[in-house]
Amino acid sequence: MATANQFTDGTVNGYNSLSLSITNPTGATYTSAALTCIAETITVTRQYKKILVENHLGVPVGAQYTRDHVTGTATIQVPALGTVEVGATFTVSAALGEGSENFIVTGADKSFSQNDIIKQNISFAKVLSSIA
């Protein structure tokens, strides 16, 4: 039954719906301006990876835990003007549990439509400031 605050845009929302401004890369079909899209069912994976240290005999002597790459997926509703393509970039400020973060779209599925509604699944990765 309808109550005031029950609505989410999907079923397993890690986060609430977000309005994203996504800039397609040079050479994309739509590059006239950044595309304002609504991200729903957005999930972000932040995990640690374990680096095992062994001695010359292969005996474990330690382990180092370090942050792994930050990746995520989202279903976005796009305007009829254009869709998002691989290489597109966007910034999320604080809404995903961290400070301001820059992401790059690493996968953009074919879009689906129903009447005037167009949706697309994307996957993305956090852009790191430096390459070690």
Place this chain on the structure above:
Amino acid sequence: MSLFDEIPGYRAALSAETEQRDAAFLQLPIAVARKWPRRPLALLPLTIRRMLILEHAQSPFVCGGKNAPTAGDIALFLWVCSPGFCADKKRRDSFIKSCRTVNASDALETIRRMVNAAFYDSPPRSSDGGESPSYWSMAASFVDCFAAEYGWPMDTTLDAPLAGVLQLFKVIQHRRSAIAGERVPLFNPSDSVKSRWLMAQNEAALKGAQN
């Protein structure tokens, strides 16, 4: 501010949508006013079986078409959705004759509402507009799906209200794709409100970029 409040009319659209979806399972009475007898004409909701019959009869309410539906089209739709529907030609002719007392504009409005309600949760299609041939009837897909998922016999699926069937089909598809690790976007008719808002936002940004 939540996007639900930032987008004008979105929260209200979601609320109306929930009511519409709940109504699909409540089997609320559908009726069309008549001049005589005063008792309104009772109708049953669209089901897969009734859809197939209407499709077979080339009803413009389910097949589309450029021409406005005729009185005959309205009467045929009412007959197929009436509780007394059967294969008896005499009873059909008598029913269709009795439809002359039906309020035509009320009937038209009710039929459109019934069709819209039935297809409220119809599946999305790929945006590239590509078409592929179908290898079986749409009914076969539903019968097979509900037999596999819930053990429904064929008649149960064919006679269940389409509005509920399409919601269940959506839930099943979503569950199956989640298990398979696939992501299929979900659609709400209320997403249209977001679409209009998105277009306004993007057109403003485009104008700004051009200036």
